[in-house]
Structures are given as structure tokens and as C-alpha cells.
Amino acid sequence: DAMVIQNPRYQVTQFGKPVTLSCSQTLNHNVMYWYQQKSSQAPKLLFHYYDKDFNNEADTPDNFQSRRPNTSFCFLDIRSPGLGDAAMYLCATSRDSGSSYNEQFFGPGTRLTVL
Amino acid sequence: AQKVTQAQTEISVVEKEDVTLDCVYETRDTTYYLFWYKQPPSGELVFLIRRNSFDEQNEISGRYSWNFQKSTSSFNFTITASQVVDSAVYFCALYGSGNTGKLIFGQGTTLQVKP
Numbered sequence: 001d002a003m004v005i006q007n008p009r010y011q012v013t014q015f016g017k018p019v020t021l022s023c024s025q026t027l028n029h030n031v032m033y034w035y036q037q038k039s040s041q042a043p044k045l046l047f048h049y050y051d052k053d054f055n056n057e058a059d060t061p062d063n064f065q066s067r068r069p070n071t072s073f074c075f076l077d078i079r080s081p082g083l084g085d086a087a088m089y090l091c092a093t094s095r096d097s098g099s100s101y102n103e104q105f106f107g108p109g110t111r112l113t114v115l
Numbered sequence: 116a117q118k119v120t121q122a123q124t125e126i127s128v129v130e131k132e133d134v135t136l137d138c139v140y141e142t143r144d145t146t147y148y149l150f151w152y153k154q155p156p157s158g159e160l161v162f163l164i165r166r167n168s169f170d171e172q173n174e175i176s177g178r179y180s181w182n183f184q185k186s187t188s189s190f191n192f193t194i195t196a197s198q199v200v201d202s203a204v205y206f207c208a209l210y211g212s213g214n215t216g217k218l219i220f221g222q223g224t225t226l227q228v229k230p
Contacts, residue, residue: 042206042220043160057217088158101148101210104218106160 003027004107006091012113013081021076021110023091032074033104034066035090043090049074050096078112086114117142119209121221128197129229136192136224138207144168149183149190150208150218160206166190197228 005024013019023032030051035043047056049068063085065077078085088111092104118141128134140149151163164174166183174181178195194201207221 040223042222045217048217090158090160092160103150103162103165105162106152108157108159111158 004091004093004105006089006107006110008110009108010111010113012115013078014115015083016080019078019081019112021078021089021091021112023074023076023107024072025091025093025105025107026072027093027095027105028071029093029095029105030071031094031096032068033092033094034064034074034076035092036085037088037090037109046076081112081114083114086112088112117144117209117211117219119207119219119221121205121207121224123224124222125225125227127227127229130199131196132228133193133195134197134226134228136194136205136207136226138190138192138221140188140190140207140209142209142211144211146211148210150210151181151190151192152206152208153203154206154223155203163192194226197226199228199230202226202228 003026007022011019033048034046036046037043045057046060046064047066063079067075076089088109090109091107094104095102120139122137126134147168149166152160153163154160164181171183171185180193182191204223204225206223209219
């Protein structure tokens with residue numbers, strides 16, 4: 001089945017120790033997104049890739065970076081995780097043809113714990 | 116400004132009851148899209164429905180139905196004969212033609228269906 005896959009599902013890191021979360025998709029969608037979701041809150045968009053074009057949200061901290069080496073994969077790098085970065089990180093994809101906006105499909109998320 | 120309001124933070128019903136989740140949106144765009152997502156305890160956001168601003172026809176899918184009314188800027192979601200498996204957080208979301216890939220989420224409604 002076509003899907004959005006996130007690894008790992010649970011990640012524990014230490015304060016200040018860099019961590020990378022990964023996302024892959026078999027949907028061949030051209031847009032990929034990274035969201036941060038904290039407890040009892042709505043998902044918050046960090047950035048997205050429209051094809052190879054990177055779009056950063058204005059309020060996304062510099063501590064968060066992303067890479068998209070090809071259509072299928074996208075990575076979220078947290079350079080120096082702080083306690084406030086503990087959250088669920090959701091990857092999503094969509095197919096944007098330019099003439100209409102289609103729904104986003106989400107992966108299962110990676111729950112990040114910072115010790 | 117674009118905004119989605121889900122005034123109901125938590126709803127608790129007994130199995131087999133009907134329940135309606137409210138969603139009110141604000142946008143100045145003439146072309147926009149509305150969505151509902153379900154987030155069960157496992158964490159993955161599951162796409163339920165997409166509706167564009169030119170299609171006010173209500174939709175029914177099994178026990179789920181949606182009522183889109185542009186006159187009141189509402190896109191309400193009704194679950195008929197609720198089941199325990201319907202327990203989840205439900206998010207309403209908006210995408211406007213002026214956006215650059217960004218879904219505007221409501222704060223979510225937590226639905227608890229008791230046996």
C-alpha cells in the first residue's frame with residue numbers, strides 16, 4: 001500500500017545532542033511537510049518542500065533544518081534539541097498540481113523525548 | 116486573516132448516540148478548501164474529507180456526514196450511531212488560495228465515546 005513512513009517511531013535524545021528524523025513516501029507526491037505537535041495542540045507547520053523548493057515558516061527556529069535528497073525522502077534535523085522540542089513530529093505529503101489543492105497524507109509520527 | 120474555530124474542546128457521548136462536531140472558519144479567499152482529520156491515540160492524522168468552496172453539497176459516507184454552509188462559514192461533522200472506535204481528536208482545517216502550502220488547523224475536538 002502507498003504510504004508515508006516515519007522512522008523511528010520513538011526517539012530519545014539528550015539535551016543538545018543532534019538528532020535526525022526521517023520520512024519516506026511511496027505516493028510519489030511532490031510536496032512534503034514537517035509538523036510539530038505538542039500535547040493537546042494542533043499540528044504546527046515547520047516547513048515544507050514544494051518539489052525541491054524549500055519553504056520555511058517565519059516562526060520556525062533556526063535549530064530546525066530539513067533536507068530532501070529526492071522525491072521520496074525528507075529529513076528533519078534538530079541541531080541542538082532543547083527540552084521544549086519534545087513533541088510529536090509529523091511528516092505529511094500531498095500532490096499539488098497547481099490548479100487545485102489536495103489533501104495531505106500523514107505519517108504515524110515520531111515522538112521525540114529530550115532528556 | 117484565516118482562522119478555524121472548533122469551539123468544542125471535549126465531547127463525551129455514550130455509544131450509539133449521534134454527535135456533531137462544529138467547525139467555523141474565516142477567510143477572505145473565494146477559492147478555499149476545507150478538511151476534516153481524525154487523530155486516534157496512535158497519533159497518525161487520518162484524512163476524512165476534502166471539500167472545496169464551490170461545492171456546498173453535503174456528503175455522507177457510512178456513519179459520517181458533513182454539512183457545509185457558506186452562509187454561516189461552517190463545516191460541521193456528524194457521526195451517527197457513534198462507536199467506541201470513534202474516540203479520537205478531530206481536526207477541522209482550512210486551506211486558502213492565498214496560502215503557500217499551509218493548512219490552518221482548528222484546535223481540535225476530543226471525542227470520547229463510552230461503551
